Amino acid sequence: MKKMITPFITLLLCTLGLIARQQEPNRKQYTLVIHGGAGTIVKTAMTSAKEAAYEEVLTKALQTGYHILQEGGAALDAVEATIHVLEDSPLFNAAKGAVFTNNGRNELDASIMDGRTLNAGAVAGVTNIRNPITAARAVMEKSEHVMLSGKGAENFAQQVGVTLVDPSYFYTQDRWDALQRALKKDSTAAGENVDNRQAAKAGTVNRDDKFGTVGCVALDQQGNLAAGTSTGGMTNKKFGRIGDSPVIGAGTYANNESVAVSCTGWGEFYIRHVVAHDIAALMSYKQLSVEEAAAAVMAKVANAGGDGGLIALDKAGNMAMPFNTEGMYRGAVDRHGNIEVKIYKD
């Protein structure tokens, strides 16, 4: 009799183990994750007032998105509304707080993706749209296109009723001063004909001028994932540079079958490594967890010399927010409404 009971008990224990592993009762289920950019964010350079200001906006953004999800709203709506809060704050390099290009303009990029349909929309290099994430959503929903750029994107936004502002709306003293410092550095560097790759290596290009993008990923009660990213690009940007933020697959990706991702960092590395889609591919094709996939792809970026971070949220509510810079403004809310906000490394 004992011989029969032993395998039965073993089977029972295995089954219970599997159930426990599937439910992972000790693991939090997140519904919305945000970032406000990665970079040289160190505690010694921060005042407690500034810290509190960042934490306040990050918290408000998370509450906004959570409220929509709790009411049964769509992940896409939560992503858009959450990013509005970050775009409307002068603290982040997106919309209101966007950095200045070399010629003293604010050129904004944004993209959004619906994990349910794989529909996506993006705008690049727009100068008079108050909330670029809303313009990106309009491209997705009201055109047959995915990516619109420059004046054409602005004309489209106007035609479909997206709120426009005078470009002066994006003026902030801090960002203007940052441009003046960058221009001064430029004039003491080798001039415009320099190989900027060399300049970056030599440290004459300020790597931190690239950071500050905002992003959001969300999972709604219907199991739909969505992702969005919005940025002012890099200080002293030239030549109509487009970074990873408006590039679907690089800075933004969402697929209900796997994960929603939004990136921030040195955009060129994120484009070359197709970061957001690579995380989804590792999860779908190699069954990696969201933490494993995010870590693996961040390692590729780091090995190539790039830095930054990302947020990722899978279809089960597991999330990752890795970064290889000193800090990343970030936060998450679980399905019970518990909010976590962080700035520095753990």
Next chain:
Amino acid sequence: MKKMITPFITLLLCTLGLIARQQEPNRKQYTLVIHGGAGTIVKTAMTSAKEAAYEEVLTKALQTGYHILQEGGAALDAVEATIHVLEDSPLFNAAKGAVFTNNGRNELDASIMDGRTLNAGAVAGVTNIRNPITAARAVMEKSEHVMLSGKGAENFAQQVGVTLVDPSYFYTQDRWDALQRALKKDSTAAGENVDNRQAAKAGTVNRDDKFGTVGCVALDQQGNLAAGTSTGGMTNKKFGRIGDSPVIGAGTYANNESVAVSCTGWGEFYIRHVVAHDIAALMSYKQLSVEEAAAAVMAKVANAGGDGGLIALDKAGNMAMPFNTEGMYRGAVDRHGNIEVKIYKD
């Protein structure tokens, strides 16, 4: 004794089988593959003179690339030189033969990627660069950026010595007439405020106006892969639309570890499905062959309602050139210099 010989023979046969499989002696090893766009290309609508003209340029393009590779040149050089031949021909929708935008301009996009380093470069919406693929390569090699757009990209190209032309260089009667037909169709349609997605479904947007991109993938004697794509976009294009051609991961991708890919077709679907990178991911993460991966991703595009084609060449010289349209201008050359050129379905 027999007992010892049998496993020995089995092992020997297995080893020989493995060697045969690795060498695949009956399988051609390709070094360079090109496309000149996919679309409604049917034999009944083609004259033999037109057919011969297409075949002549495709053959010349393949010979140009093959010559470079045979001499020990780099895949990247072969891709650039091959695409020059296609860009300089008025037959294809790239550079010289580019279609016109809604406002009567020619706006060109191109990208290139080096599978050895994962470096990449792209230009979007340029109007005065004779060979956009060369501008894309200049972005990759002479800037710290990946993607430059519009006037800024043109200024960069001028600074680094890329050949500029007067925009009138891109005027061809055929393309101008195509725009006039599209504009006429527009004025009889619901006007600019229409939901273009509905218009596409209703057939009031000519799907074929999206096609005609050129591309090339190459494998050099050092085992390096490279990919490039160049396009004039879509006839009657509005709003500064950016398609998949200048988007790394969507229209172009190369990675020595797996494959080089260049796409042509309804760009929006190629962006949403991150087509070029998805093929590489299926090969790297699921060990699919290039044919299997290309077919799987083309099926995703088709299931979503998109059409077009692509070319893919793996690190062993295996290639695929699937398409789900009536035809695709395409060709390949193997390592012995044998050239294949095709237009219609097999």
